[in-house]
Amino acid sequence: MNFKIRPATKQDCKEISRMIMELAVYENMSDQVKISHEELERDGFCQNPFFECLIAEVPEEHKSKEGFTIVGYAFYFYTYSTWKGRSQYLEDLYVMPEFRGNGIGKALLSKVTEVGKNKGCVRLQLSVLNWNTPSLDFYAAKGAQDLTVSEGWHFIRFDGKHLDDLAKGAPKN
Template sequence: MNFNIRPATKVDCKDIIRMIMELAVYEKMPDQVKISCEELERDGFNQNPFFGCLVAEVPEEDGFATVGYALYFYIYSTWKGRSMHLEDLYVMPQFRGFGIGKSLLSAVAQVAKEKQCARLQLSVLDWNTPSRDFYAAKGAQDLTVKEGWHLIRFDGQSLDNLANETQKN
């Protein structure tokens, strides 16, 4: 199958938000998506973007159709330095098995290396065996198993409560 991987542009946000919803349905959490196309445009395509994104496209009669995306952002490790977090890697089901996901992942890794990142990390749901197997086949380590790390999150009321705590003298 003929496809192309390229950096996303602001114009791609409508397709990216569509695929974010498709991924959320697959992950059985469609009600968790609260982001809008306008927020993606604002946060990813300004002078100081919060994230980077690559898209996969296939030829279509009137141009190209966007069939996958990889959304990432930079983080910092006090042990290793510059690092990258892959938030989403998604390919529409009918386009899987043609190397598009592998090419997206490889392209993200290239960006990480160009930016001198020591790590590329991501999270995968425990029941998502196909994705876990895919990443393992590419050499990824499962830190939950290997090192016992757990992903911890504050959001909503717990984030508000934490932000509102003050140190008492």
């Protein structure tokens, strides 16, 4: 199938927002999505963006049943390891179901990695739900290590009231 991978623009945020919701539905977490396309525009296309995004686009003649030509995305940002240095975190990699199996996911993953390598990143990290065997197998086939198994790391999160409480405890100097 003919497709291209390109950096997302501010004008793509409605389509990215649509696919974020599609991914959340697949992951049985649609009630967790609170972000709007306006927030994506603000946070990704400002002077110091919080994230970068690549999109997969097919020609008009291959558009989806619903009429979409933007059929996948890779959403990532940069982190830093005190042990290894520059790193990338892949928040989402998504391809619409009817376009899977055409190399789009692999192309998105490869392009994200190329962008990171060009910026001096020495690793790419991501999280996958434990029941998402197709994704676990996809990443494993590309050489990914499951750190939960090999090193015993746990992914930890603070949000909501607990995040507020932590911030309130900061020194006021």
